[in-house]
Amino acid sequence: MRQLIWFELKKIFSRKIILAALVVLAGLNIISFVGEFPAEETAYEQEIARKYEGVLDDEKVQQMLRDFLPSQEQINMWKGVHVMYIGQNSIQTAVHAYFAKEDGTWNGKTVRDVFGDQEIRVGYNSGWLDFSRLLAKMMLGAAIFCVLMVSPVFAGEYAGMEQLLLAARFGKTKCVMAKITAAFLASLAVVLAVLTGNFTGAFLAMGTEGLQASTRFCGVYYQEWMPFPISCQEMLIWQTILAVSGILMLTGITLAVSAAAKNQTTSLIAAAFLFAFPLFMTMPESAPLFKILGLLPAYQLQFALLMGIGQMGDLFYAALGVPAAAAAAVGGSLLAGSIWRKREVS
Numbered sequence: 165m166r167q168l169i170w171f172e173l174k175k176i177f178s179r180k181i182i183l184a185a186l187v188v189l190a191g192l193n194i195i196s197f198v199g200e201f202p203a204e205e206t207a208y209e210q211e212i213a214r215k216y217e218g219v220l221d222d223e224k225v226q227q228m229l230r231d232f233l234p235s236q237e238q239i240n241m242w243k244g245v246h247v248m249y250i251g252q253n254s255i256q257t258a259v260h261a262y263f264a265k266e267d268g269t270w271n272g273k274t275v276r277d278v279f280g281d282q283e284i285r286v287g288y289n290s291g292w293l294d295f296s297r298l299l300a301k302m303m304l305g306a307a308i309f310c311v312l313m314v315s316p317v318f319a320g321e322y323a324g325m326e327q328l329l330l331a332a333r334f335g336k337t338k339c340v341m342a343k344i345t346a347a348f349l350a351s352l353a354v355v356l357a358v359l360t361g362n363f364t365g366a367f368l369a370m371g372t373e374g375l376q377a378s379t380r381f382c383g384v385y386y387q388e389w390m391p392f393p394i395s396c397q398e399m400l401i402w403q404t405i406l407a408v409s410g411i412l413m414l415t416g417i418t419l420a421v422s423a424a425a426k427n428q429t430t431s432l433i434a435a436a437f438l439f440a441f442p443l444f445m446t447m448p449e450s451a452p453l454f455k456i457l458g459l460l461p462a463y464q465l466q467f468a469l470l471m472g473i474g475q476m477g478d479l480f481y482a483a484l485g486v487p488a489a490a491a492a493a494v495g496g497s498l499l500a501g502s503i504w505r506k507r508e509v510s
Contacts, residue, residue, distance in 0.1 A: 168338055172317075172346030182313055189309050193302050193361065200298055201369040206291055210373055212253045213288035220284040220381060222274050228259040234268045248384060254290035257383030279380065282393040287377025291370045292396035293386045296403060296468075299362050303407045303465040306358045310351045310411055311418055311435045317347050318422040318504055319431035340501045344419060348493070351415040355408055363400075375400075389468050392480075403467050406482060409489035410464030414439060416489075416496025417461070423500035449473050455481070459488040 176182065215231075216224060232255075234247050242250055247268040248260035262278050265271045275284065375397040379390040390399050418435040425431035442457045449458070449472040457463065458470045464485045473481040 165338055165342065168342035169345050169349070172342050173350060176313055176317070176346060176350050179316075182309075185309050185312055189302075189305050189358075190361075192305065193358070196298055196301070197362065197365050200294055201291065201366075203369070206370060209254055209290055210288045210370070212255050213286070213290075213374060213377070216255060216286045217377075218286060220275055220279075220286050220378075224286065225259060225263050225275060226270070228255065229264060229268070229270055232256040232259065232268065239267055251383075254288075254383055255286070257385070258381050261384050261387070262381075279393075282378075282380070284378045284381050284393070285376055285395065286381055287396075288370070288374030289377040289379060289382060289396050290386070292366075292374055292377075292400065293379065293382060293389060295362070295366045295370075296396075296399060297389065299359075299403060299407075300466050300468070302358055302362060303355070303410070304462075306354055307411060307414055307439060307461060307465055308436070310354055310414060311439060312432065313350055313354070314347045314415055314418040315422050315425075315431040315435045316428045317343050317419060318500060319425045319428045320422075340504055344497045344500065347419055348412065348415055348497075351411050352408075355411040359404060359407060390471065392471065402471065402480065402482060406464040406467040406470065406485050409486045410461040413464065413485075413489035413492040414461035416493035418496075419500040420496040420503070423503035458482075459485050461489075464489070 216228060218224070232252065234242075234250060238250060239247075246260070246266045247264055248257050250260075251257055260268060263271055263273055376395050379386075379392060379394055379396055379399050392399075394402075417438060418431075421435045421438065422431045425434060439462055442460050442462045443466075445457060447454050447457075449469060455473060458473055458481075463470045464482075467482065470482045470485060471480055475481065476483070
């Protein structure tokens, strides 16, 4: 069985188009990462954030407002524009977004008025929010790569090799299991490689500073990304879990499509369509249909929208993505095997 799985893995990764796509994916990831985290800007943002680290209270808000009060020259330059858009640094945009009038003076709101009973911890969160956005984009790229990689697993055999495999002693048993196992191992290897590479780069660029900072105390650029009372560390844990489960769900779906398709091209197009079509359906997170669509791979990988559905007891609704992914992975595998075994040898 090990030899069969290894043989299937070699078939998957030896295709020239897969090797080329892997190089493109890695190259785009590196270019995007380097452009996103210039060392001087990161160091500057971290230095500013250190001055205000800790639990956000009204005294700290007033201190920030005094420190970031714009000069008359800046007000004249940005006439008619709210002071939060001046963009000196991420802490300034955050405090002005929540607690400042257009000219930078206090708007009269307290921390409780804005955040209720939530404990908000100030810290370097802008880099981690940027990293989360970047990681979500790269996971979409990894998903497309996995569709390209898995879609021929069964469909690629229907051009002639199918007859040999089905007629072989283990064609309808061990070969099926080997193909399915290899597909999941390959997809898991890709998602873990993308996650490991990006997290390694993030820790090298930013260290661990700011991981305990709240995602909510942020500028307008980030407010719709992760508007929940969780830390950056918790956000990234959720994102990692949903990235893995989303890829595994996509693999199960693609295997079923691959077994049902007549050829590789049909399999690739069908699997890509099933993955992408939910992204073109615009609806609020509160819509009942979105609670179903939100569990699909595209939204698990773009995890912020799925998290936006809110909490279900002590957990986010997004936690349902894990059992949904397991069901799709198992169901897709069983369906793929069933379809493959029923193919007739002419």
